Amino acid sequence: MNNKQLIxxxxIKEEFEAILVENDSIAxxxxxxxxxxIKNKQRLDxxxxxxxxxxxxxxxxxxLKDKNSINFHRINLQTFSQINAVTLNLYNYFSSEELKDESYYSKLIYLNHQYLLYFITKREMNYGHPFYQTEIIY
Structure with a gap:
């Protein structure tokens, strides 16, 4: 699978800058x-x-998912250097039994330079339906 995006x-003019996101690199x-x-100025593998x-x-x-955690990275686009990284331990949110199959669904939303929203669920996402929903059983 080739997962390439040019952002x-x-x-956009005759010459402009963009981020090229591929399977295993960000440039x-x-x-x-x-x-x-397309000329790469800087690349992060x-x-x-x-x-x-x-x-x-x-x-x-x-x-970036890493077995039982998720690492969040921020890159400054002017210097192309990492600003910081935060790790989210999934054991704080799921039992070890739930983490065995390693299948969960997530969505990353950038709010500002201080905050990100990260939604995560074990239930499969159905686009067009709420990401999270609650059921009331009587």
């Missing part, structure tokens, strides 16, 4: 529409599960 970080690129080239981009604060955030 503009400023106004800062310059796109030249006139001659049809890493896997990722989900990502979010904040062009106002020039930050790129991504999550």
């Amino acid at each position: 503009p970080t400023n106004e 800062q690129c310059v796109i030249h529409l006139k001659n049809g080239t 890493t896997r990722y599960d989900e990502f979010a981009l904040d062009t106002v604060n020039n930050e790129f955030c991504f999550s």
Whole structure:
């Protein structure tokens, strides 16, 4: 499976900057529409599960699942350096029995340079339906 996305970080003109997100790397690129080239400025070889981009604060955030934890990373797009990383231990939210199959569904939402929202559930997501819902049983 080829999972490539090109995300503009400023106004799209004849030449503009973008983030190229591939299966195992994140790169800062310059796109030249006139001659049809993509030139990598900087590249970070890493896997990722989900990502979010904040062009106002020039930050790129991504999550990476690692067995029984999820690591969150922030990258400054001007220097392409890591700002910080936080680890979420899944044992705080699921039992060891639930973590055996390692299948859960999640969504990463960037709020601002201080806060991310991360939704996680063991129930399969059905798009068009609420991510979380409660049932009242009488």
